[in-house]
Amino acid sequence: MTLRLESEAWPGHLPGQHVDVRLTAEDGYQAQRSYSIASTPAAGSLALTVEEIAGGEVSPYLSEELRSGDRLELRGPIGGYFTWTEANGGPLLLVAGGSGVAPLMSMLRYRATIGSAIPATLLYSSRAWDEIIYREELERLSADPAVRVIHTLTRSHPDGWDGYTRRVDAAMLEDAAGEPEPGRLAYVCGPTQFVENVASDLVALGYLPTWVKTERFGPTGG
Amino acid sequence: MSEIEDEVTTRLDGNAAAGLLTQVFCAEPSGAVIVCAGCGATAAIGALPAYGLELGAILRCPHCDTAVLRLGAAGATLCLDLRGAVSLRVRIGDSAS
Numbered sequence: 001m002t003l004r005l006e007s008e009a010w011p012g013h014l015p016g017q018h019v020d021v022r023l024t025a026e027d028g029y030q031a032q033r034s035y036s037i038a039s040t041p042a043a044g045s046l047a048l049t050v051e052e053i054a055g056g057e058v059s060p061y062l063s064e065e066l067r068s069g070d071r072l073e074l075r076g077p078i079g080g081y082f083t084w085t086e087a088n089g090g091p092l093l094l095v096a097g098g099s100g101v102a103p104l105m106s107m108l109r110y111r112a113t114i115g116s117a118i119p120a121t122l123l124y125s126s127r128a129w130d131e132i133i134y135r136e137e138l139e140r141l142s143a144d145p146a147v148r149v150i151h152t153l154t155r156s157h158p159d160g161w162d163g164y165t166r167r168v169d170a171a172m173l174e175d176a177a178g179e180p181e182p183g184r185l186a187y188v189c190g191p192t193q194f195v196e197n198v199a200s201d202l203v204a205l206g207y208l209p210t211w212v213k214t215e216r217f218g219p220t221g222g
Numbered sequence: 223m224s225e226i227e228d229e230v231t232t233r234l235d236g237n238a239a240a241g242l243l244t245q246v247f248c249a250e251p252s253g254a255v256i257v258c259a260g261c262g263a264t265a266a267i268g269a270l271p272a273y274g275l276e277l278g279a280i281l282r283c284p285h286c287d288t289a290v291l292r293l294g295a296a297g298a299t300l301c302l303d304l305r306g307a308v309s310l311r312v313r314i315g316d317s318a319s
Contacts, residue, residue, distance in 0.1 A: 020241040034238055078240045080253035081268025192233050213269070216234045 001063055002038065003048045005072065012043040015107040016083035016187065016215075019048065019076030023058055031057040036103035036189070036215075037077065038134075040113045046077075049102040049133060082187065082215045085110070090118035090185055093177050095168065095198050097125045097190020100217055101133055104189060108141055121148040123176040125168050125194070127155040150176055168194070170201045180206030185213070192216040237268035239279035242293055246302055249312035256281075257308040260288030267291070 022032040039047035052063040066072075084092065084107045092111075094104040101124055111120055126132045132151060142149040152164035152172065164172055178184070186207060188198045195214045202212050236252060243251035252268030263285040270281040270290065281291040283306070292303040304310065 018237075018241075034241065075241050075244070078244060078252070079237050079268060080250040081237050081240075081266050082235070082252070214235060215237055 001050055001052070003050055003062060003066070004039075004045065005048065005074070006045045007074070008044060010044050010046060011077070012041045013037050013046065013077035013106075014080070014083040014085060015041060015110040016103045017077040017079045017106075018103065019046070019074045019078060021048075021058065021062070022073040022075070023061060024073070033058040034078070036106070038102040038105045038109075040106065040109040049099055049105070051099040082189075082213050084185065084187060086114060086116050086118060088185060089183055090120065091178065091183070092118060092120040093184065093186040093202075094120065094122045095124075095173070095176070095186065095188045095190075096122065097168070097194035097198075097217075098127070098131075099133060100188075100190030100194070100215070102189075103215060104187060105134055105137075107187065108138075108147070111147075112141055112144065117146060119146045119148075121150065121176050121178070123150045123152070123168060123172065125152045125154060125190070128153055129156075129158050129161070148176075168198055168201075170204065173198065173201050174205055177202065177205055177207070180208075180211075184211055186211055187213050187215075189215040190217060232273060234272045234275055235268060236266070236270035236272045236279075236281045236291075238275055239272050239281065239293060240268065242279060242295060242300065243267070245300055246293075247312065249314050251312070254310055254312040256290050256310050258283040258286060258288050258290050259306050259308050260290075261286040262308070 018034045018036045020032050020034050024030050035048040037046050038049045050059055050062045052059045096104050138149045141147050154167050157165050186202055188195050195216045199212050199214050203209055240252040254267045255264055256267055257264050260283055263283055273280045278294040280289050283290050288306045290306040294301040
């Protein structure tokens with residue numbers, strides 16, 4: 001689900017940054033989680049993509065209890081490492097596992113908003129067609145000939161699906177990544193093991209470690 | 223789950239500790255470059271493997287595993303232990319780059 005938040009104090013963000021969301025119970029107990037910002041940078045507003053984790057402390061509240069008009073405590077925008085703006089250059093390779101697509105979506109949306117010509121490829125692993133987040137928007141974004149979106153569906157796929165049906169591997173990355181040459185930048189976001197596998201495959205393909213930036217979701221404690 | 227599997231799945235990036243670190247530093251912390259006291263390797267804080275985010279953070283050198291930065295959070299107190307680092311270089315100009 002997507003949370004749209006407004007704050008007069010929000011300065012805008014860099015694509016790829018996150019916020020910490022803190023909830024405080026009536027008895028003073030606090031729980032905090034980090035969420036990537038999925039929206040295009042804009043002062044005064046931001047959108048977060050929240051995946052509900054069953055049994056979690058924060059995401060079930062955000063998904064089910066929170067109502068329009070409620071107030072949330074945010075810290076951010078945070079992070080200057082896993083960020084991309086046009087000044088960083090490209091071509092861009094974005095590799096997402098599940099809801100790890102959120103910060104990469106901010107980069108793609110920002111790229112489209114400013115009319116950047118930097119080529120971008122998104123390789124996006126989802127379990128099933130219905131679980132692809134931003135599916136229709138990604139179709140629209142890929143109307144730009146400089147944008148390529150490659151899906152892989154790891155658990156189930158619709159009849160007639162002719163795309164990838166396995167976990168991201170070196171052969172798939174080679175298809176997506178293009179020739180490893182200076183200037184290329186890769187951003188990888190998803191569960192820890194996914195991110196580490198992709199990062200080491202990219203280095204094996206010839207990407208220098210400094211071209212590969214990672215953001216691990218970890219065990220998604222929710 | 224074995225200890226090794228557990229260590230892999232709970233490993234995050236230093237980027238995830240940036241929120242806590244912004245309470246200590248006025249400069250953007252995840253892009254800060256830290257030099258490991260164990261082996262001399264340099265890396266951006268945001269790129270370091272990070273552990274123990276529930277209680278603060280331990281950021282380790284990706285090359286020699288030295289704990290270069292430890293951050294303990296207890297109530298209203300944060301404790302920063304940098305004995306695993308030779309230096310920390312931060313940008314104080316444009317935070318966007």
